[in-house]
Each structure stands twice: as structure tokens, then as C-alpha cells.
Amino acid sequence: NAGVMQNPRHLVRRRGQEARLRCSPMKGHSHVYWYRQLPEEGLKFMVYLQKENIIDESGMPKERFSAEFPKEGPSILRIQQVVRGDSAAYFCASSPTIGQGVDEQYFGPGTRLTVT
């Protein structure tokens, strides 16, 4: 059973370009979480999605950032008009369900975004 997959692993973008980060959850998992890790900081929650639904986007910046998890295909985190402050590691995690006793999240290797 393959783990959570993220691509690309490294992404370089110039200021003003768009960045698209992809996450394929583990087989059988229908819950996806995105986290961002800025240099010298811990991971910060961004958004939680189920298939075709955004459940909690309380950690997403209000502008330029969007996320989706379509019925078919990977979850996408999209950053429009990137700025240097967007440089970070972006981690995706998936879980089979939520609720007491089954909250374990499995993490992908991350995408390291560098904005030049």
C-alpha cells in the first residue's frame, strides 16, 4: 500500500507565478489535510478537505491560496501570484476517517517551494 504521495518534491517559482502542489492520499483514505512549515517553525494547519468538499479552511490565507480535492485525482493546493514569503515546505496528510481512535494522519514527503 503506497503511502501519501506528493509532487513535485521541489518547486521553484519566480514572484508572480502560480504554484500547484499535488497530493495523492493513501488508498482508501478520503480525508486530506494540508500543512505549511515555514523556516524554523513547526507545521501550521492550512485546510482540511474531503472528496469534493472543503471542511475547514481556517488556516488558509484569505487571498491567493485555494485547495481542492476532486472526485477523481489528487488534491491540489494552488498558490497564485507567489511572493517570497510563500517559500516553505508544504505537507499533505491523509486519514481514513475522523473520530475518536482513528485520528492518525499519514504524512507525505512534502513539497519544498522556493520563490525567487
Added chain:
Amino acid sequence: AQSVSQHNHHVILSEAASLELGCNYSYGGTVNLFWYVQYPGQHLQLLLKYFSGDPLVKGIKGFEAEFIKSKFSFNLRKPSVQWSDTAEYFCAVSGSSNTGKLIFGQGTTLQVKP
């Protein structure tokens, strides 16, 4: 505000030394607690978790953690570290009644000298 604080940012130990990494949280309501580890070049892996029951939790690779509700703490321990334990360790909390999102501490880098 919900937060997790890890007291030590960088810890250096010799092999066979005992380890204790501090973790305190601020969160209203019932919590689930986790320790994740990230070995060099690898993704985050779950070391152990606490949902309910016995506050002393045993995880993989000889690690354990104790939930002390009165102190809002969930410290990670290992009696004798190995060089292979060199990694970054993250404490995290989620609320039992929320969406499952994790709130992470800043992380502690552990360096074990052979």
C-alpha cells in the same frame, strides 16, 4: 488560543543517555495528543498517540509519553537513546470534537552523538 509549546529547540545527547522532551499545550476541551518524528530526509511518522485511558503511552522504538492533565503536558521519554534516534520531534494536539486538524509545536531537533 490553541497552542503547543516544546521547551527545547535543540538537544544534544550521547548514546545511552536518557531523553525527555517537554511538550505543553493550551486547548479547551478534550484533546488527542501525538508525537511525530521526522528522520533526516524522510517524512513525518507517528511515534505514539494518546486518545484516552492509561495516561502512560508506549510507542514505537522504545519511546513513551505521559499525559499529565493537570499540567497540560505530554512529555516524550526514552531511557537510552541511540545514534539512529537523531531526528526532529514534533508534539501535536487535536480536539476530540473538531475536524481532526493538528496543532503542532515548533519541533525539537535531537542530535545523538555516537
